Amino acid sequence: MPEIASPRSLPWFAHPAARTWTCDPAPTRVRDFHAALPGYAPTPLLELPHVADELGVARVLVKDESSRLGLPAFKALGASWAVHRILAERTGDRAPAEPVTLVTATDGNHGRAVARTARLLGQRARVFVPEGVHPAAATAIAAEGARVVRVAGPYDEAVRRAAAEAAAPDAVLVQDTAWPGYERIPGWIVEGYSTLFAELDAQLATAGAGPAGLVAVPVGVGSLAQAAVTHYRGRPAKGATALLAVEPEAAACVLESLRRREPVSVATGETTMAGLNCQTPSSIAWPCLRDGLDAAVAITDADSARAARDLAALGVSCGPCGAASLAGVRAALTGEGAEARRTALGLGSHSSLVLLSTEGADANPHLPEHRS
Numbered sequence: 001m002p003e004i005a006s007p008r009s010l011p012w013f014a015h016p017a018a019r020t021w022t023c024d025p026a027p028t029r030v031r032d033f034h035a036a037l038p039g040y041a042p043t044p045l046l047e048l049p050h051v052a053d054e055l056g057v058a059r060v061l062v063k064d065e066s067s068r069l070g071l072p073a074f075k076a077l078g079a080s081w082a083v084h085r086i087l088a089e090r091t092g093d094r095a096p097a098e099p100v101t102l103v104t105a106t107d108g109n110h111g112r113a114v115a116r117t118a119r120l121l122g123q124r125a126r127v128f129v130p131e132g133v134h135p136a137a138a139t140a141i142a143a144e145g146a147r148v149v150r151v152a153g154p155y156d157e158a159v160r161r162a163a164a165e166a167a168a169p170d171a172v173l174v175q176d177t178a179w180p181g182y183e184r185i186p187g188w189i190v191e192g193y194s195t196l197f198a199e200l201d202a203q204l205a206t207a208g209a210g211p212a213g214l215v216a217v218p219v220g221v222g223s224l225a226q227a228a229v230t231h232y233r234g235r236p237a238k239g240a241t242a243l244l245a246v247e248p249e250a251a252a253c254v255l256e257s258l259r260r261r262e263p264v265s266v267a268t269g270e271t272t273m274a275g276l277n278c279q280t281p282s283s284i285a286w287p288c289l290r291d292g293l294d295a296a297v298a299i300t301d302a303d304s305a306r307a308a309r310d311l312a313a314l315g316v317s318c319g320p321c322g323a324a325s326l327a328g329v330r331a332a333l334t335g336e337g338a339e340a341r342r343t344a345l346g347l348g349s350h351s352s353l354v355l356l357s358t359e360g361a362d363a364n365p366h367l368p369e370h371r372s
Contacts, residue, residue: 010331011249011298013258014344018233018294019242025234026194026227030081034195037080039070043196045203045354048314051326052353055333059209059352062325063200066317066360071113073275073322073359074196078176078223079113081192082185083121086172099123103166104174105130105151105158107220107275108137109363114174115144126165130158133274134364154268156279177221178284186223187284193227200354212241213351216325218358219245219254219296220278222285228356229292242345245289245296246328248273252298254281254289261290272301274364275321294345295332303327311357319364322357329353 034040044064052060065074083102090100101124104114111127118125125146129138130153142148149165151158159175163182166173178186204212215232217225225245232241245254250269257263265280281289301320307330308323332341342348 010335010337011252011255012295012332012341013255014295014341015258016294016344016346018292019240019346021233021291023230023233023288023292026191026230030191031195031198033081033084034077034192037069042199042203043068043074045200045207046316047207050314051310055329055353056349057213057347057351057353058349060355061204061207061209061352062311062316062355062357063196064316064318065196065322065356065358066362071109071116072361072363073109073113074193074224075109075113075176076116077195078189078192079110079117079174082174082188083114083117083123085188086174086185087121087123090172098170101126101168101171102174103162103171104128104176105155105162106133106141107155107277108133108141109275109359110176111146112137112141112144115141115146119145126171128158128162128165130155132270132277137274137364154279155277156265176223177278177280177282180283183284186282190223190227190230190284193224194231196356197228197231204352204354209352211239212354213239213347214242214244214329214345215354215356216244216246216329217356218273218276218321218324219247220251220276221280221282222254222289223282224356224358225254225293226282226285226288229288233288233292242294242347243292244328244332244345245293246324247296247298248276248304248324249298249300251277251279252296253279255296255298257281257286258290258293258296272320272364273304273324275359276324295341297328297332299324299327299331303331308361312361316357317360317362318357319359319361321364322359325355325357329355
């Protein structure tokens with residue numbers, strides 16, 4: 001797979017042949033499960049005509065995940081489906097005799113979703129939180145009734161601690177990243193995210209936008225991007241949708257893995273995009289990302305901060321991770337070398353773009369003036 005080099009120093013990788021790659025689709029029963037949950041409603045798809053003018057495309061729409069099943073991020077989709085599958089497997093048709101302890105590590109949103117799901121289902125939760133997560137995010141997890149354990153180390157260390165804790169007989173690891181030997185439950189979490197894309201299809205049709213020319217996805221370990229690849233490469237379609245992964249420059253593990261053509265771990269730095277501050281791609285996500293992503297770009301905290309402010313001015317509540325989609329599209333489609341990058345993505349003036357805003361401002365309390 002040749003790298004398409006950018007004429008500038010923008011961290012960028014492109015693989016235009018990805019739009020011809022195919023895979024098996026996600027199971028269709030997941031959306032029916034979510035639709036039956038109390039409080040379920042599709043999250044909004046909002047039009048941003050001023051951003052479309054700025055980027056020189058026909059339409060830009062944002063999938064606003066600032067309120068999903070009562071939480072300020074999309075993660076409840078994966079946690080609810082995975083815990084449903086876990087409990088069904090453990091108990092069959094019987095109610096569990098004793099509560100199960102659901103154990104996970106988190107940069108914020110996934111841990112809160114697991115804690116909320118545990119509380120609603122009468123289970124226990126223990127959540128390991130690495131350095132760099134805002135204290136208010138940890139407090140929100142504890143408010144769901146979970147026991148929060150702060151870890152003096154990065155995300156990968158928190159995952160190791162959680163996995164060790166989950167070895168107890170009354171515990172189960174509910175982690176949204178995978179590694180050899182631990183892949184089934186992360187796979188269920190990815191399946192849960194498929195509801196977001198099923199909603200998006202219906203909303204684009206209602207809006208008369210047709211299939212999106214590009215979907216921009218914020219990326220940490222790559223589970224949401226895996227769900228995007230599975231959705232768009234798991235069905236035949238004319239004018240296949242391009243998929244753009246967006247990461248922080250301080251934690252661009254997927255971009256570096258794509259460059260090397262193998263999954264690698266990177267040393268991470270500080271970033272306000274806490275939910276994307278991950279060292280290693282998920283093992284089950286990697287094959288999908290390698291073959292099904294059209295491009296990856298890395299952005300700065302300043303890029304994300306500007307995007308968050310602009311989206312807020314347009315009425316979209318988003319945290320730094322949610323704003324990464326707009327920041328990444330701006331980086332890819334403007335500036336020196338933009339025409340080559342547009343060509344790699346198959347975009348023109350008649351294209352429609354979708355930004356996944358994965359979290360609301362309440363999910364990550366970093367303030368714009370604190371970002372650099």
